[in-house]
Amino acid sequence: MFDVDAPQEFAFELALCTHLEAATEWVLSRQLGAAVERSGRRIMDVVGVVPGPAFDDRTRITAETIPVRAVESDVGVGEAIARHRAVRESDRLHDAAVDAAVEVGFFETERRKTREYVRQTTRYPDDWFDRLVGVENKPDLGDPGALGRQLRTDVSLGLFDSVILATESHVTRAHLNRIPTEVGVWRFDPETQSRDVIREPTPLPTNAPGVELAEERPLETEIEVVGVDAKARSRRRVAERAYGKGWRTYDAPACAHAEVTDDGRPYCTQFDRVVDPSRACGTDCDAYDPAVAPEIDADALRDARTPWVENPPGVRRRQAGLDRFQ
Known part of the structure; x- marks a missing residue:
């Protein structure tokens, strides 16, 4: 049964992405691995990639994620090298990365x-x-869960240039005292999509080694020191994953009550709210009425609303003298 009183974290997250998409030039994504040693150990709710000076060069290559293993391999733009040698002599490159x-x-x-x-x-x-x-x-903020530990890890690791807590709650001084001072705080209203900056974030040292929480047990905590090179690789991985993935990573429910908002969020007319199709819709919902799911053209929306390019020209080329190998 659909719980109409369930916490609306999914709807909050999508509303925030919609707002940031309109208010910034960031490339946005949701639910990305944000640890170094094992990326799935920490999942960041929303990631914003701020374009740099060579952003247009990146958009021309592909709309998809470029495998970081391929970027960091010995395969260059000069003379082609045998595929089997490229894989055999690399401790990171493998056939699946080459194919991708x-x-x-x-x-x-x-x-x-x-x-x-x-x-x-x-x-x-x-x-x-x-x-x-x-x-x-x-x-x-009345139900913080592991929030404090997560944010302390984000600050000590320094994978992101800045980390921000977004909440709908009224933020008190007591709340601020319970989270690291480096973390920025936004109060965001998902209905009006208004955002108040309660505290600006402090820039984190991304070019220095970081400390990552590895394991936490009663009376014992394991940490790992993460080097600068490992952080740089992980930052590239996060940026590439965000570029290829985006944030509209869901399908609309196959229900007669399902609609799609103009900005691409799945909406239920029966309960008059944005819903999470994977958790709130389907045969367990008393109002479920099977129908063809409305279409969400995530790529078209993303192309129209962000710097991301849906159909780039690509950079494949034909060099003189190589036609005989085709």
Whole structure:
């Protein structure tokens, strides 16, 4: 049965993404791994990628995520190298990453007799993003859960340039005292999409080693020191994942009461609210009425409302003298 009184964290998160999409030039995504050693250990609710000086160069390559393993491999834009050697001599590159890089147009392949060779189609623009902003959503500060621990880990790790707590609750001094002073605080109303900045975030040292919570047990906490290079790789991974994924990562419910708002959020006319199709809709809902699901054209909305480009020209090229290998 659909619980109409259930916390509306999903609706809050989508409303915030809609607002930030209109108010900033960020590339936005939701629910991304935000740890270094095991990315799934910490999930950031909303990630904002602030475009850098080479952002346009990145948009021309592909609308999809470029595999970070391919970016960091020895495969360059110069002479093509044998695929088997590229994989064998790398401790990070593997066949699946090569296939993914070819599929999105970052690698191109050619065949010489019985061997396959690979090269980059273009140089990767390292400065395509300027900053990463992490937003943790907690609409109700009366039920904080593990909020304090999560935010302390975010600050000590320094994977994001800034971290912000977004809430619908009235923010008291007691609330502010319970979270790290480096964390910014927004009070956000999902109905009016108004955002009040209660506290600005303090920039975090992304170019310095960080400390990541590895395991927490009674009377014992394990931490891992994360080096600068590992953080840089993880920052690139987060940025690439955000660029390829976006935030409209759901389908509308297959129900007669389902509609889609102009900004692409799934809406239930029966309960007059934005709903989470994966948790609030289906046969367990008393109002469920099977029907064809309305379409959400997430890519078209994203292309029209953000700097992300749905259909880039691509960078594949044909070099003189290589036609004989096709």
